[in-house]
Amino acid sequence: MSPKKIELAFSVAIVLFLTWSLWEARGWPLHSKLFPWSLGFSVLALALIQVAVALSGARTESKPRVEGKKGGSGANASAPGERNRIKAQMEIERADLADLGASPSDGPGLTPEAIRRRVVAICGWVLIFFLGIWLLGFKVGSFFLTFAFLKFTAKEKWRVSVAIAVGTYLFFLIVFDVALKVPLGNGFIADHFDLDSLDSYLIIRPILGFFAA
């Protein structure tokens, strides 16, 4: 999906959000809805103008930038035009993805498809980090998440992955538990099973066992 179409969708989403906010406020007392309505209608008007601007931008973009050969009929006659259109679209996408700071020339052989995969991968990891910290807490979560990311996605060596993972665990332990005494929570799993912390089960005992062995 091109940036112009995403921009149009985002602008429409904002209009829907503002419309919902005005609708939600309709049953409130005057004092509560005075400002939301005063503000909301003005911003909604601006947002509708923005949708119109985005719509015209999306329509302009959907016209082919490079015209194929005119005349003729059938697939053969339109094929060069079609190829040019696809090539032009790829050029657009290449430029658009460059907005994300990526350039196909960065790193060996990065195509727009590879860049798109990296974006999806890192977005997935952001979500995994959130879930991991929620489930395991900062200390334990940071250890496993850091190790998993470095070893399996970044393809770093074992030593580097383990060292950095241990470093992040120690950072949370020393700074927050020992120095500041600021509780960061033990995670949903520890709370659910009424455990003091997951450290001793998942990190400390295995490490002690490793050295004992």
Added chain:
Amino acid sequence: MLDAFFSGFLQVFTFSTFSLLLVGTLIGFAVGILPGIGGLATLALMLPFVFDMKAQDAFAFLLSMLAVTSTTGDITSILFGVPGESISAALILDGHPMTKQGEAGRALGAALMSSLVGAVIGAFVLAASIPVVAPLVLTFKSPEFFALALLGITFVASLSGGSKLKGMVAAGVGLVLAMVGLDPQSGMPRYTLGLTKLWDGVGLVPVTVGLFAIPEIVDLWVQGTSIAAQRVGRLGGVWQGVKDTFIHWGITVRCSMIGTFIGIIPGLGAGVSQWVAYAHAVQSVSDKSRFGAGDVRGVLGPGAANNSGLGGSLVPTIAFGVPGNAVMALLLGAFLIKGLVPGPAMLTKHLDLVFAFVWFIVISNIITVGLCFLFLEQLARITHVRGSLLVPGILLLVFLGAYAESNTVFDMGVALIFGFIGLIMVYTDWPRPPLILGLVLGALIERNFFISYEIHRLSFLFRPLILAILVVGLGVFFLPKIQKVLARLFGIQEDIVVSEED
């Protein structure tokens, strides 16, 4: 008065006072770098320790800690694109791109030196303005605060580059988000979706770290290189950054004054002044092309403003006992703990202590900047480490920052959602600062709008000061178009009409 000024200076260098100033500086140094653990939370944690201290020792400890957090908060904004403090977010716009271009040293040097200049100016404005500030602050009532806050939003929306329309819509969305929570007038929940966790509203820190930092993490991973895509040799850029502060002294001084005077006005603070200063830096130069892509002036402006605000915000706190923000409210608690009554008594019986406050701020900033310069090379080297090694650490800092505001996983979810929204905004060229500023100013604007309406109905919009402020706002918003029209009318080149910097 001069006696009190020098007596205040001498008070700093007694053994106990100076030791506690150093301890406070070190704590503030560490706190500023950690996202989410802000000056407010740390002040709350440290407050119980001041019970046994003398008054000057207590304030040396607390003020030095506060003075330093905004300076070191700039470091992570510049290096990683993760704001160490919410008041350091504006430095991401140009500081982080400078880092990506291998100019981390220059950006850090500029931020640190402009912060020092800002802190010094703010502190001395505090010293000079206390006798004269009373009529100024008392002139501003609810309608004026409402108009000033709107002016702040207009300033920032106008730096949205080519699309002021997107800027105004983003600001409007931020204002709507600010209304999430319990209505301050009637206490009824608004836009809370039935969740009690939203009764306190949407947290500023989770939104800020999500909106700015997560897109940077995505960018770092997609690039597949280090944060600094280019190497620019050794850290020679640090001294260039220091020199930049004095080359562009006009921007530095003006933005320091902006930060100080916005700090004086209760309700506004460094969260607002950093953006207003950035907008001013953009508008005060003819060549705006590099702003947002690594212009050192985009670092100098907010760097100076966010550090000068402490001196400014102390003015109403000391002179009237009116805390301008949550940090000052807690500091007022320290006043009461030490048996000091803010108001005229501070300016008569304890004037030397007030001047000591000035010196605490100045000297702690000098120490911090000195410490930072010692470690800058090591700090900037981090930007040449492989991005893949940094991604986990930065992600953890983001979620830590979001979590630390109110110790709930819910805020981490807010950061996550706004992270993806920020990604879409970057991809579709929507500006993010106006949304943040709308969120910051929403409560203030609504409160003052409501009070003004209750007292004056809509006639408050026609008060002279309000009209003047609104005209200034419209002028700022339409200035480029006015300049183009003038240029065409008088047949002169646009770059001569556009105001030159310095």
